[in-house]
Structure formats: C-alpha cells, structure tokens
Amino acid sequence: MNPLSENLPLQEAWSENTVTSMGFRAGRVLVYIPTLNDCNLLHELATGVRALDDNVTVLIIDDGSRPSIERSTLPDGCLLFSLPSNAGLGVCTHIALDHALAHGYEFIVRLDADGQHPVPIVLDLLKPLRDGSADLTVGIRTNHGNHSERDAVLRRLVKWYFTFLANLITAGAAPSDVSSGFFAANRRAMQELNNIMLERYPEPQLYSHACRSGLRVQGTDVEQAKRQHGRSNITYVDALSMIYRFTVYVIAEILNVRR
Amino acid sequence: MGLLIIIGLALVLLSLVRRGLIQVDLSVPWLLALVVFGILSLNEGFVNWAGVQLGILYAPIAIIFCTIAILLGLITVLLMAVTRLRFRQIEIIRRRAAMDLARQEDHVRARDAGGPAGDFPIR
Numbered sequence: 368m369n370p371l372s373e374n375l376p377l378q379e380a381w382s383e384n385t386v387t388s389m390g391f392r393a394g395r396v397l398v399y400i401p402t403l404n405d406c407n408l409l410h411e412l413a414t415g416v417r418a419l420d421d422n423v424t425v426l427i428i429d430d431g432s433r434p435s436i437e438r439s440t441l442p443d444g445c446l447l448f449s450l451p452s453n454a455g456l457g458v459c460t461h462i463a464l465d466h467a468l469a470h471g472y473e474f475i476v477r478l479d480a481d482g483q484h485p486v487p488i489v490l491d492l493l494k495p496l497r498d499g500s501a502d503l504t505v506g507i508r509t510n511h512g513n514h515s516e517r518d519a520v521l522r523r524l525v526k527w528y529f530t531f532l533a534n535l536i537t538a539g540a541a542p543s544d545v546s547s548g549f550f551a552a553n554r555r556a557m558q559e560l561n562n563i564m565l566e567r568y569p570e571p572q573l574y575s576h577a578c579r580s581g582l583r584v585q586g587t588d589v590e591q592a593k594r595q596h597g598r599s600n601i602t603y604v605d606a607l608s609m610i611y612r613f614t615v616y617v618i619a620e621i622l623n624v625r626r
Numbered sequence: 627m628g629l630l631i632i633i634g635l636a637l638v639l640l641s642l643v644r645r646g647l648i649q650v651d652l653s654v655p656w657l658l659a660l661v662v663f664g665i666l667s668l669n670e671g672f673v674n675w676a677g678v679q680l681g682i683l684y685a686p687i688a689i690i691f692c693t694i695a696i697l698l699g700l701i702t703v704l705l706m707a708v709t710r711l712r713f714r715q716i717e718i719i720r721r722r723a724a725m726d727l728a729r730q731e732d733h734v735r736a737r738d739a740g741g742p743a744g745d746f747p748i749r
Contacts, residue, residue, distance in 0.1 A: 424731075424734070426727070444734050444737075444738075446727055446730045446731065446734070447730070448723045448726055448727055450719065450723075454716065454719060458716055458719060458720070461716075461720055462719075462720055462723040462724075462727075465720055465723065465724050466723070466724065466727045466728075466731070469724060469728065470728070470731050564646065564713070564716075566650060567651070608651075608654070611650075611654060612650045612651075615640065615643055615650055615653065615657075616650070618640055619640055619643060619644035622637070622640060622641075622644065
C-alpha cells in the first residue's frame with residue numbers, strides 16, 4: 368500500500384519512495400504551488416521538492432490568502448508572489464507559465480498546497496517529458512483522499528462528466544482524469560497553454576486544449592494522500608460553476624469546429 | 627418560431643463567450659434567464675396567466691417591450707465592457723507578477739552563483 372494513503376507526516380511518507388534513485392537530470396524545473404488560505408504545509412512541501420534536486424525552483428503563488436503568506440515562513444530560495452485578491456487558478460497558472468517561459472525553465476510542475484499530491488511522483492511525471500515521449504503528463508488519481516462517501520460519489524460523477532465531455536472534443540485522446548490538478552509540462556506545452564485564457568478552475572480546459580493542439584498527453588497513476596490541513600475551497604456552488612464553465616467551453620469548441 | 631428565436635439568442639450568447647467578448651462567469655445569469663424564460667414563453671397557458679396577472683392585455687404595451695429589449699442590449703454591452711476590464715486587470719496582474727518574480731529570480735541566481743545578491747526584493 369502506498370504510504371501516502373495513510374495519514375503520515377509528509378517527510379516520513381516521502382522517505383519510503385524512490386526519490387534518490389531517480390533524481391533529475393539536466394533541465395531546470397519550476398514547481399509552482401498555488402494556495403488560498405492553505406499555508407500550513409508550504410514549508411514542508413517546498414523543502415521536500417527542493418530536496419529532489421538542485422535544479423528545481425519552487426514558486427509559491429498566494430491567491431489572495433488572508434492573512435497573506437509571509438516570506439519568512441518559507442525555505443530560503445523559494446519564489447513567492449502574493450496576489451492582492453483571489454484571482455483563481457487560471458491566473459495563477461498563467462503567472463507560473465509566464466515566469467517559466469521568461470526564465471528558461473525547461474519543465475513546469477503544478478503541486479497542490481494541501482499535501483495531497485505526493486512529491487516523489489513529480490519525478491514520475493517528469494520522466495516522459497525528459498525522454499521526449501510526452502509534452503504534458505497528468506497525475507491520474509486512483510483514489511479520492513479522505514472525502515465522505517457522498518462526496519466521493521459526487522466527485523466520481525463530476526469526474527465522469529468532465530471526462531466524457533473532454534473525450535467528446537478530443538476524439539477520445541483526453542486523459543482519464545481531466546480534473547486533476549497534478550501535472551507537468553515541457554516548454555512546447557507551456558507555450559501552447561499560455562496562448563489561451565485559462566478559467567478559474569482550468570484543468571479540464573487545459574488538458575482538452577493540449578490534446579486538441581496536438582500535444583502528446585500522458586497519464587501517470589497517483590494515489591493521492593489524505594488532506595492534512597484545512598478543507599477544500601471548492602464548494603457545491605463552485606462545482607456547479609465548474610460544470611457550467613466546461614460545458615460552455617465544450618459547446619463553444621464544438622460550434623467552432625463545425626463552423 | 628419562438629423556439630428558433632431562443633436557440634438563436636443562445637447561439638449569439640455562446641458566440642460572444644467564445645470570442646471572449648463576455649466572460650464565462652458573467653454569462654451564467656444571462657444563459658439561465660434565457661433558458662427559463664425561453665421555456666416559459668413557449669407555454670401559452672403560462673403566457674396568458676402572466677398577462678392576466680400583470681394586466682398586459684393592451685396593445686401599446688409593445689412599446690414597453692421595445693424599451694426592455696433596448697435595456698437588454700445595453701446590459702449586454704455593459705457585460706462586454708466588464709469582461710474587457712477583467713481581462714485587462716488580469717494582464718496587469720500578470721505583468722506585475724512577472725516583474726516581481728524576475729527580481730526574485732535574479733536574486734536567487736546571483737546568490738547561487740556566489741555573487742552579491744543585494745537586498746531581497748520583498749514586496
């Protein structure tokens with residue numbers, strides 16, 4: 368059983384994975400962590416990511432937390448940008464892509480601030496990018512963390528709906544979990560994704576666009592860890608909003624194709 | 627005919643969203659109103675009932691509907707203006723972030739290279 372599915376301290380859980388045997392090769396990596404009022408694990412996460420290799424830089428994007436995140440709470444060498452108010456994950460992703468493209472990073476990885484994305488899997492996501500077999504890799508969640516049974520059923524339904532729509536407009540090329548926030552991309556994918564205006568919850572739009580743009584997208588199974596602090600910022604209203612946004616996006620894409 | 631008008635309006639709305647003239651967020655109440663009132667307006671019983679309830683059984687009332695149509699047009703234009711403002715705000719945020727992070731990146735690289743890093747650019 369993956370130790371990350373247990374409620375272990377992060378560092379203890381990571382130590383049981385094969386980080387050192389798979390270290391980074393050449394190519395700088397920007398790992399960005401967007402966060403909204405979820406700062407308890409940031410130091411631990413950033414330290415864990417930086418321990419993977421010297422070639423990795425961590426960028427924390429504070430999406431309007433109250434109080435805002437203090438630099439002194441982060442490890443030395445981390446980049447931090449605090450948005451004056453909540454702008455959404457789409458804007459955070461654009462900020463990270465802008466920075467990675469402007470400063471010559473070869474790869475970018477997104478990690479959640481709640482500790483649910485196992486840090487060692489970053490290496491698994493990067494592997495297909497490094498060997499040139501993919502432009503974008505997505506962490507496919509194989510479990511649903513510590514949600515209640517009702518929430519888990521709802522999440523499965525939403526996930527199924529998103530995947531159905533994504534497959535509809537990508538001729539079945541979309542990854543099997545288009546609402547996963549755990550992904551890695553090379554420069555080609557970064558440039559392509561930065562050309563569109565990403566929405567507040569951009570994941571389904573991002574992966575669908577990647578597939579439709581001819582990028583090679585691969586999935587990597589991920590057993591997400593239990594949330595260790597705080598709770599999800601996504602409410603039922605947000606979930607409905609996500610469904611609406613992606614449905615409109617898909618309809619617009621279908622109309623666009625057939626015009 | 628009524629159904630065609632509703633579908634036409636929905637396509638116009640989707641087209642505006644697709645072209646980025648109206649942000650998806652701002653299109654939600656618009657589309658909801660279109661669907662709800664569109665369906666209701668196809669029901670003759672409901673239309674008669676609403677007319678009786680509101681006392682709209684008088685022909686010159688059409689002028690009021692014309693006025694409402696103009697107002698709806700104005701609201702659409704305002705929506706497009708708000709959408710443009712939001713996109714510009716996002717552009718400003720991205721530029722500000724790019725400048726701030728560039729200073730931090732230079733600092734980190736200079737320090738890693740063993741050179742003088744100067745003051746850390748805390749906002």
